[in-house]
Structures are given as structure tokens and as C-alpha cells.
Amino acid sequence: MTTITAALNNKIKKTPVRGMMDNVMEQFHTAADHIDLHPSIRKILSITNNEIVVHFPVKMDNGEVEIFTGYRVQHNNALGPYKGGLRYHPTVDIDAARALAMWMTWKTSLAGLPYGGGKGGIQIDPSKYSQGELERITRRFTFALADNIGPEHDIPAPDVNTNSQTMAWIADTYMSTRPPAERTANQHVVTGKPDGSGGLEGRDRATGYGVFLNIKCWLKRNNETLYGKKFIVQGFGNVGYWASHFLEKEGAKLVAVQDAFGSIENQQGIAVEDLMNYTKTNDGSIVDFPEASVLEKDGFLGTECDICIPAALGNQITKNNAASIKATLIAEGANGPTNGEGEKILLDRGITIIPDILCNSGGVIGSYFEWLQNRNGELWQLGEVMQKLDKKMEESFNKVYEYSEREGMDLRTAAYCIAIKRIEKAYVQRGIFP
Known part of the structure; x- marks a missing residue:
């Protein structure tokens, strides 16, 4: 390792x-x-x-x-x-x-x-x-x-x-x-297998691509585009890299990144592929990337930007740093990156959070596609996989956004309400044994 x-x-x-x-x-x-x-x-x-x-x-x-x-x-x-x-x-x-x-x-x-x-x-x-x-x-x-x-x-x-x-x-x-x-x-006892062992083509990028799609859908709903938007990413692993890759392709600009070793910033933009290639020669780390300057770790989440993508660990946005966040949109690439106290501060400030159970669900949707592929003895091509993922993710986002607007609540609560109602319906229809 x-x-x-x-x-x-x-x-x-x-x-x-x-x-x-x-x-x-x-x-x-x-x-x-x-x-x-x-x-x-x-x-x-x-x-x-x-x-x-x-x-x-x-x-x-x-x-x-x-x-x-x-x-x-x-x-x-x-x-x-x-x-x-x-x-x-x-x-x-x-x-x-x-x-x-x-x-x-x-x-x-x-x-x-x-x-x-x-x-x-x-x-x-x-x-x-x-x-x-x-x-x-x-x-x-x-x-x-x-x-x-x-x-x-x-x-x-x-x-x-x-x-x-x-x-x-x-x-x-x-x-x-x-x-x-x-x-x-x-x-199909597991998903996320290698391509040659029953894995799904495109599964590697599904989670990050889903983060990208959710951001794009939110901007579209607010009559905005990705072009010129500045974003920061905490964690430059699989999720952070692929989200950055797709965002950059649509004109957004990566301006700061944080990993386990340190933080870097360049308000003029950090080339995503150049940074990824650099990490491959630097033991996986972004530290000392020549096209960016060093950023203090504790100040990372307060970096000037439009979009913040926490894609590393849980409990990163708390009451201690939520007030310093300058982004207007938080897209949760990680599971549970925002705790309850931090979330209340963000919502009071009018900052939108695309919740983890929606934002990073591209991974489990990709897993479902792999499970189906194995179960049915099929082989799906990358283009087909991405097309299916597009449709599924957009349906999920629209469902949550419209519920949120209709009920006057934040996106996380709307997402939970929809999810729990579906399970409640199953119990009501089937009853409780015996």
C-alpha cells in the first residue's frame, strides 16, 4: 500500500x-x-x-x-x-x-x-x-x-x-x-468487479459522474450553466477526480483541491488531467503540484468558489467551519460530510446542499446495472451504461427538486421523505408477518 x-x-x-x-x-x-x-x-x-x-x-x-x-x-x-x-x-x-x-x-x-x-x-x-x-x-x-x-x-x-x-x-x-x-x-454476489471478471464498463466513473450530473441539473433548474463556475474538491480519489473531469469538460474551473497530505489553490484554474498525472508520479498526492500554491488546511473549505464538493470523509463540514464557506452550492460526493450543526448554519445562510443519498448515488446505480448485466448474462457497452445513468440520475434529481419546491423544504429532507415513503408503501401493502 x-x-x-x-x-x-x-x-x-x-x-x-x-x-x-x-x-x-x-x-x-x-x-x-x-x-x-x-x-x-x-x-x-x-x-x-x-x-x-x-x-x-x-x-x-x-x-x-x-x-x-x-x-x-x-x-x-x-x-x-x-x-x-x-x-x-x-x-x-x-x-x-x-x-x-x-x-x-x-x-x-x-x-x-x-x-x-x-x-x-x-x-x-x-x-x-x-x-x-x-x-x-x-x-x-x-x-x-x-x-x-x-x-x-x-x-x-x-x-x-x-x-x-x-x-x-x-x-x-x-x-x-x-x-x-x-x-x-x-x-453477481458483489459489484464493482474488474471489467474482465464480470465488472461493468464505466463503473469506475459512475459516482463522480453522478455528482457532476446533479450539479448540472441544479444549475439548469436555476437558469445557470457550468461555464466559468469555480469549484473546489476535498479528496482527489475516484469520486473527486471523475467529478472534476466532467465539470471541467463543460467549462467549470477547478481552483482548489485538498487530500490527506495538504491543500493547493490556483484561482486561474488547475488542469484536472495534469493534476491526476502528477499524483501518479507523486505517490498519489497533490502536494507540491507546480501549477498551484500551498493552501492552509484549515482554510480550504473557505476558499473563494461557486461549488464545493466534499468527496473524502464524513463529518468535514461542522459548526466550526460552516460559516466560512463561500460556495453557494455544496455537492456531497462523500457519505455524511456535513453534520447536523454545520447543515443548519449552511441552510440559514441560504447555501444549497445536494445531499449524499442523491448526489453520490451514481455508484449504487452503476452497481445495479452491473448486477443486472451479470444476472442476465449480458455485456453492456460504455455508451449504453452512461446513457442509462444519465436517465436514472436526472429522474432522481427532478423528483427530489420538485418535492422540495412543492413542500418548501431543503433537498435533504425532500430526498429522505421520498425514500422513506417508498419503503412505507411496501410495508403497508404487504403487512407485518404474521
Whole structure:
């Protein structure tokens, strides 16, 4: 693993993950009050369905055995199989998994997908392990979870510190545990796989592209275009890069970036591809990029701009910095980047927030396309994938925007109301067993 990963891990350790659960519950109850959610359904959605904790041994390269702890929280499956990522990080615990699983339930419901919500991972700092050790850890974790995941039950995907290679190991291990006649029929047990192993062409850019589309849709609704707009990005990984790539193509200007190592600024514009190419030769970091100046870390979110894209960690916009933000639009590329206190300040200042469950849902929509492709034995071309993503994302945005305007509420509350109503309808129609 690179040193940039280690630095990111050290930074995330300081983020209070317990606050995420407070955020998601506050957001849920605010929306539930607005729609007068049935008390029994509120009770059901306030808790998780299943919480799986596994402890498993793995032999290290030096011959010693280490014991790891893994988690999978399955929040709700009223609309379909549980869906959500697996992250490898020291902060992974049951509370973080609960919050992230609940967010996935709202996200998949809002997108109109036949999924519920789940999340999990392993409490581990992956920078301390070799590639071979990570493979063995992943395969052993999959074996421990094998009876709790499945292509029609619970479908993991990549998240923090996991990627397409991780998903390929999980798929291979899971399929190896199935009877021979069923193995190829279980390829869609995970999504986010490599192209050559059943992955979807374009899945790598789906989340960032969705962020771009949401920003574009919001500007269109306000009779504006992207041309000449200045934007800043916190996190220049997969989501931050692809969002920047598409924004720049439509005339917007990247003026500041922050990663785990530092922050840079150039009000004349930072060329997205030049910066990405630079990071590939600089251990993944933006630091010392020659076409930009150093920016103080604490002042990053207060940089002069039109659009701010937090695409790194949770709980980044708080009461301590919300008043300094100069952007008129926040597009949440990360999960839970704005806490409740920070959000109140932003809304009072008239700043619009495109919420995470809408803004970054391109990833799970892309995952749904991959799942369908595997399930139906099809191969979709990139152009077809992007066209489908365009349609789905625009439908979701318009639905939330119009509800927000009609009900006189912020976009996050509108998104939650729509998501929760869809789940409530399923319970009302089916009833509660027995």
C-alpha cells in the first residue's frame, strides 16, 4: 500500500465516526415527522435487521497468525436484497456500519432500485499488510460471511480502502464455496468487479459522474450553466477526480483541491488531467503540484468558489467551519460530510446542499446495472451504461427538486421523505408477518 493510504488512514482516525449515527437518525426522524410516518414503521426503520460480527484467523507472511474482526450490518430489505460497500479501516465498528447501512437503505430507495441497505468491513489498517496478506484476509473474511451474503440476499461493493481487486477475490471465494453447478450463477454476489471478471464498463466513473450530473441539473433548474463556475474538491480519489473531469469538460474551473497530505489553490484554474498525472508520479498526492500554491488546511473549505464538493470523509463540514464557506452550492460526493450543526448554519445562510443519498448515488446505480448485466448474462457497452445513468440520475434529481419546491423544504429532507415513503408503501401493502 502507498504512503498516501497510510496518511489518509491517520487522518480518518481523528474523525468521530459515532457522530454519523447521530446524523443519520436526526435526518431520518426529521423526514419521518414531515410525512407523518406510521409509528410502527418508524420503529422498524429505526433499527437494523441483522448485525453480523465475525472474528477470524489469518496466517501472515512471517508465519504468525493474526485475528481480525469483520462486520456486516443489514439494515432493511423491504425493497430487495441488502446492498452496500465493505471498507477496510481502523475506524470500522458496529456503530459506523449501522449508520452507513441506514444511509444505503435511503439511497437505494430514493434511486428506485430493488435493494435495501447494508454496510460493513474489517477493522484494519491495510497499509500495514502486503498484497498477499490482504488477499488472504479478504478470502477468509468472505468465507466467514458466506452464509450471510449472496446475489439475491446481500450484495457487497467497494468502499474505503477496497477496490475492484478486493471484489474479485470475494467473488472467487464465494463462488468456490457453492456447488459446482451454481458457481457461475453467483458471479453477481458483489459489484464493482474488474471489467474482465464480470465488472461493468464505466463503473469506475459512475459516482463522480453522478455528482457532476446533479450539479448540472441544479444549475439548469436555476437558469445557470457550468461555464466559468469555480469549484473546489476535498479528496482527489475516484469520486473527486471523475467529478472534476466532467465539470471541467463543460467549462467549470477547478481552483482548489485538498487530500490527506495538504491543500493547493490556483484561482486561474488547475488542469484536472495534469493534476491526476502528477499524483501518479507523486505517490498519489497533490502536494507540491507546480501549477498551484500551498493552501492552509484549515482554510480550504473557505476558499473563494461557486461549488464545493466534499468527496473524502464524513463529518468535514461542522459548526466550526460552516460559516466560512463561500460556495453557494455544496455537492456531497462523500457519505455524511456535513453534520447536523454545520447543515443548519449552511441552510440559514441560504447555501444549497445536494445531499449524499442523491448526489453520490451514481455508484449504487452503476452497481445495479452491473448486477443486472451479470444476472442476465449480458455485456453492456460504455455508451449504453452512461446513457442509462444519465436517465436514472436526472429522474432522481427532478423528483427530489420538485418535492422540495412543492413542500418548501431543503433537498435533504425532500430526498429522505421520498425514500422513506417508498419503503412505507411496501410495508403497508404487504403487512407485518404474521
